Amino acid sequence: MKEKRRRYLHNTSIEDALNLFFQKGWQETAGETVEVTAAVGRVTAQAVFAKISSPHYHAAAMDGVAVRSQDTVGAAETAPKRLRLNEQAFPVDTGNALPAGCDAVIMAEDITEFAEEVEITASVAPWQHVRPIGEDIVATEMLLPAGHRLSGVDAGALLAGGITQVEVRKQPKVTVIPTGNELVTPGTPPGPGQIIEYNSTVFSALVSEWGGEPLRHDIVRDNFDQILEAVANAAQNSDVVLINAGSSAGRRDYTADVVAQLGEVLVHGVAVRPGKPVILGVVEKTPVIGVPGYPVSAVVALEIFLKPLLYRLQGLAEPARPTLRSVFSRQVTSPLSAEEWVRVKVGRVGERYVATPLSRGSGVITSLVRADGIVRIPQQKEGLVAGEEVDVELLRAPDHIDRTVVCIGSHDLTLDILGDLLSRTYPGHTLSSAHVGSTGGIMALRRKEAHLAGVHLLHEETGQYNIPFLKQFLPDVPVTLVTLVEREQGLMVPAGNPKGIADIEDLTRPDVSFVNRQRGAGTRLLLDARLKEKGISAEAISGYDREEYTHLSVAAAVAAGSADTGLGVAAAAKSLGLDFIPLAKERYDLAIPQASLQDENVIKLLEVARSTEFKQTVDGLDGYHTDKTGEIAYQGE
Amino acid sequence: MKEKRRRYLHNTSIEDALNLFFQKGWQETAGETVEVTAAVGRVTAQAVFAKISSPHYHAAAMDGVAVRSQDTVGAAETAPKRLRLNEQAFPVDTGNALPAGCDAVIMAEDITEFAEEVEITASVAPWQHVRPIGEDIVATEMLLPAGHRLSGVDAGALLAGGITQVEVRKQPKVTVIPTGNELVTPGTPPGPGQIIEYNSTVFSALVSEWGGEPLRHDIVRDNFDQILEAVANAAQNSDVVLINAGSSAGRRDYTADVVAQLGEVLVHGVAVRPGKPVILGVVEKTPVIGVPGYPVSAVVALEIFLKPLLYRLQGLAEPARPTLRSVFSRQVTSPLSAEEWVRVKVGRVGERYVATPLSRGSGVITSLVRADGIVRIPQQKEGLVAGEEVDVELLRAPDHIDRTVVCIGSHDLTLDILGDLLSRTYPGHTLSSAHVGSTGGIMALRRKEAHLAGVHLLHEETGQYNIPFLKQFLPDVPVTLVTLVEREQGLMVPAGNPKGIADIEDLTRPDVSFVNRQRGAGTRLLLDARLKEKGISAEAISGYDREEYTHLSVAAAVAAGSADTGLGVAAAAKSLGLDFIPLAKERYDLAIPQASLQDENVIKLLEVARSTEFKQTVDGLDGYHTDKTGEIAYQGE
Known part of the structure; x- marks a missing residue:
């Protein structure tokens, strides 16, 4: 805390930053x-x-005989003409050089062969069936x-x-220097506070994709002199230097000072989210980029500054991404101080393309893995409203998007298995699933953002699953419920159940902390129904307000000890080595509007869901039952 | 001629051929x-x-201090609270693990530091500024x-x-076997009838592009046993075998017999142009493709059969090419018996995209080099009419097409120089020039197919260049003429001028053969004007009817001895080592309609045409003058 933070981030606009960087006039490589x-x-x-x-000679374009066209004058059906073989008519195959003096080829089909002659029944024009020199x-x-x-x-x-x-x-050489005391190389199990160094792999792939040659430097510790030495060497031996990270203004952020000491800092801090803490500089005439540490920030910074630089160094124009006009499905707010890059999943639902924002966290690399495209919200715009038309810059081909089934709703592990099996059965077909809970899924169907929704909503009064909710929220839309699986829900606790949790009543114990699912999740409704049955108040439960979005996230919180228990499915508990206390068996359905049932991608998905291979794989998981898998649980009208 | 042609080509539809080939159920690689x-x-x-x-631990998402949120309860502006450093408040940088028990981070900006304490003025919620495990x-x-x-x-x-x-x-291994007595390896100067073996380089690049690993076999001579041995070995050691060529039904076409002897021929001959003589077969469970010899036929055959096969072997869907709705600019007829693949140049002229067919010769690889896309004319369609809307399957990105200046008209060598300089000055910008003669260029402007036309049309009556023709053919379109160069036209003759040709009169000599330019070419008009002046009849000239489309083609015909002389520019003669007899100095203009003058790509082109570098380069060529380069010769209204 005592060390001084030496530098402050500015908020230079992207346009100004590009101008400041490129006015250095970077030259093409040799x-x-x-x-x-x-x-x-x-x-x-x-x-x-x-x-x-x-060709560099006159070449026969057909199999047949090469001739002098003047020798054929006068030949006709009524007046056939004979040419002496190897004097007036030379057998040739396609591609052969014409003998000297010949200027035409007669096809084999158009001649009659005799011992030493061929007979023709038509004259030929000069250069017929000849590929002339230089064609x-x-x-x-x-x-x-x-x-x-x-x-x-x-x-x-x-x-x-x-x-x-x-x-x-020459391919531009780009040295990638990972820095940081917290970094360990892939394959080394990371301890608390340690991070697997994977950015250099991502950067190297981007450098290659953009035509450069990546040179990966060993990890450098957070030491001013060591970083200085690494950057000075790299500037000598490469066309571009990337330093990752230390580009912000924290206690151990040395990048700006290193660049300033060796050369010149042109820009520190750019008005883009994610990606702000970027440094643009020059050392010994070599461009140097200080790249933020969070993976999404890093990729955005490289897209904006490294990509045009590498194309410039190759004397090429930077290629534009294809765009797809889409409907933005959610409201998002965005700071006025920066351009925001929103990763989106895109699906063709009915006649329109729908773009749904993914996690906006700059540390969430899986948001880039899952993204089909990027929507840029300009610096002066406050955000996007649901239903607004946007141009999505595509990261995947449009035909890939056309083959994607969009599932929004509750998360279940078997959805991943279904998606994997779909891709293996029908190459190029994918299942995209967004986890917003069952109610969120039904709302997505209402907004026509998804082909189908995974739902497991217990109706307190009737004890029915899902059907009452469809009738309530989608009264005008005929929806079919196809059961995917039945599964057991229960309390997940650390192995050995150290706190001796046995039932829902234990959640109110002062020594027990809970982790909940988000509002609208079927699992939360199940909890609430049980609490009501037993007359337990939510306020009595420590951690009732802490929300996670998937079964695995709840399991992870319990496994890490940040909560003592949470409600979820058996398979999630098992996969993280937790014990499981069963509370209920519930039905997990796919809710499919009539229009989607006609969709050929959805048809393929249902075929896979009903396959023996899917059922067998699911039966191998703890707490799942496939007796009703593929059955129609309800047919709306 | 005496050898029997053993096999006959069928004309299997593409769809049937694909079905016959893929019903073999090729499996993914291991x-x-x-x-x-x-x-x-x-x-x-x-x-x-x-x-x-x-993260695999709860990580600080900000620089600051980690705290237990419960320790902060009650802190406010009016009631600051102090926390003991390293007991209640632990300094952390972004990414650090939270100390045990901590569940929130307070940003550095929000605390006041004292010797052993920090002061805060607000309470914090649990999990503030924390990236929890599994985020x-x-x-x-x-x-x-x-x-x-x-x-x-x-x-x-x-x-x-x-x-x-x-x-x-595993990447599918694809062995490429070039066969043919006529083939020589690149670098070996080819004799008459010999061909440089370049197809295997093209095939290897396509295999790599589609995810396979190409294995290039040495050239195999046209010998049944040698080809048999090569194919048998390759089928053992690779996932796919390509045999090039010998796939037709000529005297030395052994491919079908080799495949039949080793395995099974599934298809011989497919209803596509170019690309008909393709063989699909199987040897030892390995798919084998007999690929036609002509480069365009070969690429078409590989696109149709190899590309889906390689994606299948990788368990991927074959990606679709992006398409661009365009206006087809010419009439083309197409056989009813086959699907035709027409290579096209595409330009955005005004608000529409215009697709202009390139050479349809199956041996013309430069038609693929120049192509921006492919238009497929279905098997049952007789052709395309000018103005018909078509979907062009793009070989280049749309933004490349948007940066292309389309020049249709007379050919001049300096257009190539201009295009090269344009690309170097403005990376990504290209000049596409199609050679159809000056009159053809004006007609292209009339049909709005081109941004500009290269013209050098001598008007017999007035002796004026170009202007009278614009007034005649484009009376309603304001067109500006910008002079590109002045150049010398003359007779090209072999070095040493063996036939002693001195002037236009010599063309009528019985021992002199001529090669002409096509109708509508400015050079042909110049010839006709001279002939008229001198009272010479075209019929008196042997070869007047033999037409070539460029200066270089005429020079090539003279250099090869297939004609004694032809009319063209000095630089073309010089480049092929010919002598040159000057006859006239003429003006070569760029005719630019008003609309194109506003086009930013055309503006860049004219800037480059007026540059010192362009003039200096042109001045280095024989027979060119740049005194008037860039001047406006005429401004239409």
Whole structure:
């Protein structure tokens, strides 16, 4: 606490930051000569001109005989003409050079063969069935301009034009320096406060994708001199240096001072969320980027600053992402002080594409794994309202999105199994499931944001599952309930049950802390129903207000000791080594509106849900029953 | 001619051919375990589950002090509270583990420091500024399903979840066997009838692009036994075998017989143009494709059959190409017997995208180099009419097309120089030039297919260049003429001028053969004007009817000895080592309709045309003058 925080973050707009960074006039990398056969994917440093023509001789374009067209004049059905073999008519295969003097080819089908002659019944025009010299390529013509990324076909054309070596831009070398006392290399079990260093793997993949050559540096500890040395060396030996992290203004954030001492800090802090604590600088004419530590912040910062830089160094334009006009499904608020990058899941529900925001945490890398695209909320905009049209910058191809079944609702482990089996049975088809609880799922169906919803809502008065809620919240929409599984819900406790928890009454004990599910979750309704039955007040339970969104999150809280117990399914308890005290068996259904039942992706999903393989896999899990799997529990009208 | 052609090509529809081929039920390749850090781009063979949570401890989300929230109860502006350092308040940086018992973090900005205490002025809620265990990943949750291609972010998420190795599908091994007596390896100067073997480079690049591992076999001569041995070995050692070529029904086409002897021919001949002579077969359970020899036919055949096969072997869906609704600019006829793949150049002219067909020759690989996309004309359709709307399957990104200047008209070498300089000055910007002659260019402007046209049309009566033609053919369109260059036109003759050609009169000599430019070409008009001046009849010239489309093609014909002379520019003669007899100096203009003058890509092009670098480069060519380059020769109203 006593150390002084040396620097403060500014909030430079993205546009200003790009201008400050790029006015340094970064130059293209030098050229190098490589074999054409190994040049696919590389970028031409100079225009390339053909050395020879293709064909470089007059070539037969058909199997048959090569002739002088003037020898055929006068031939007709009524007046066949005979040509002497190997004097006037030369057998040729496609691709053969025409003998000297010949200027046409007659197809094999159009001649009659005799011992030493062929008979023809029509005259031929000069150059018939001939590929003349230079039909494809004429020597000296420009085959490719500078700044062109070679495809396989381009390489073929260069070889055809007699070029075997080509001058291409060197791939920009990008040194990635991970820094931090808390980092351990992958494979080392991390202790408390330690983090597995995975950012350099992500950065390296992005560098490769954008045409650069990543050089991964060993982890450097939080030591000013060590970081300084690493950056100074990297600036000498590479075209770009990335320092990760230490780019903020905390006690051990050395990056800005290191860059300032070795060169110049151009920008510190950019008006973007996530991604603010970014540093742009220059050391020995080499661009240096201080990249934030949180993975999402880091990726955003690299997208904005590294991507255009690498394309610039290769003499290429930065490619634009394809966009997809979509309906934004939720309200989100966004600070006026920064542009916000919202990761979204996109689904085609009916005739429209619906974009649903994912976790906005900058530390949640799985939000990038799950994202189909990005929606940028401009700096001066306060947010987005539900139903607003937005352009989603796509991270996946539109046809992938068209093959995605969107499931929003309660989480169940068997949904993951179903999705995996769907992808294996029908390659390219995926199940996207968002976990907002059963009630949230029904609301999503009402807003037409999802193809189906996973629900397990116990109705207190009737004791019925799901049906009363559909009638209440979706009175005008015919919905079919297909049972996915039946499952056991119960209290998860640490192995050995140290606090001797036996039933719901124990939750009120002063020595017992609870972790709950969020409002609208079926599991929470189940708890509330049991509490009501037993006349227990929610206020009597310590931790009733602490909400988690999935069974596994509740199990994780219990496993970590931050709560003594929580309600959830047996499989979640089992997977984290917890004990399980069963309280109820409940039905988990897929609620499917009539329109979705016609959707071919949903049809495939239901087929997989009813397969023997799915049932067998689920039967292998604790606390699941598949007797009713695939059955129609209710058919709305 | 005496050898029997053993097999006949069928004309199986694409759909039937795919069914016959894929009903063999090709299985996914086996899995293999690789390091996650090396797995980007690979495809998961199984679902992947997290081993540890991330964070795996409760982590500070801010720099500040970690506290027990209950210790802060009661703190307020009016009633500050002090907490003892390292007993009740523990300094933490972002990412640190919370000390045992702590459940909240207070930001550094919100505390006042004293020697052994900190003072706070507000109470905090439990879990404020804390990233709880499992916020990103909960141990045992499914991180990725099977059949998922790993991105860098995915790899990061696996590492974060404690996974260091992952089971991915082996890359399908594809052996490429080039066959043919006529083939020579790149770098060997080809003799007459010899062809540089470049297809295997193209195929290898496509295999890599589609996720396979290409294995290039040495060239095999046209010998049944040698091909048999190569295919038998390859079928043992790879997942797919490509034999190129010998897939037709000619004298030395052994592929079908080889496949039949080793295994089974499923299909021979498919109803597609180009690409008909394809063979689909199976040898020892390994799929074998006999690929046509012509490069365009080959690429089409691989797109149709190899691409879905490789995706199938990886357990992936074949990605769809993005399409762009465009206006087809020309009439083309297409056989009813086959689906035709037309390569097209696409440009955004005004508000619409215009697709212009390129060379339809199956041997013209440069048509694939230049193509922006493919238009498929279905088997039962007779062709396309000008102005018809089509879906172009894009080979390049839409933003590339949006940055392309479309020039249709007369060819001049300096257009290539201009395009190269444009790409170097403005990365990503390209000049697409189609060579249809000056008159063709003006017609393209009339049909709004091009941004501008290169023209050099001599008006016989007035002796004026270009202007009278604009007034005649584009009376209602204001067009500006910007001079690109002045250039010398003349007769190209072999070095040393063996036939002693001196002037236009020599073209009528019986021992002199001529090669002409196509109708509508400015060079042809120049010839016709000279012939008229001198009272020479076109019929008196042998070869007047033989048409080529560019200066270089004419020069190539003279260089190859298939004509004694032709009319063209000095630079074309020089580049192929020909002598040049000057006849006239002419103006070569860019004709630019008013609408195009506002186009930002055209503005950039003109800026480059007026640059010193462009003029200096052109001045280095024979027979060019740049005194008037960039000047406005005419401004239409």
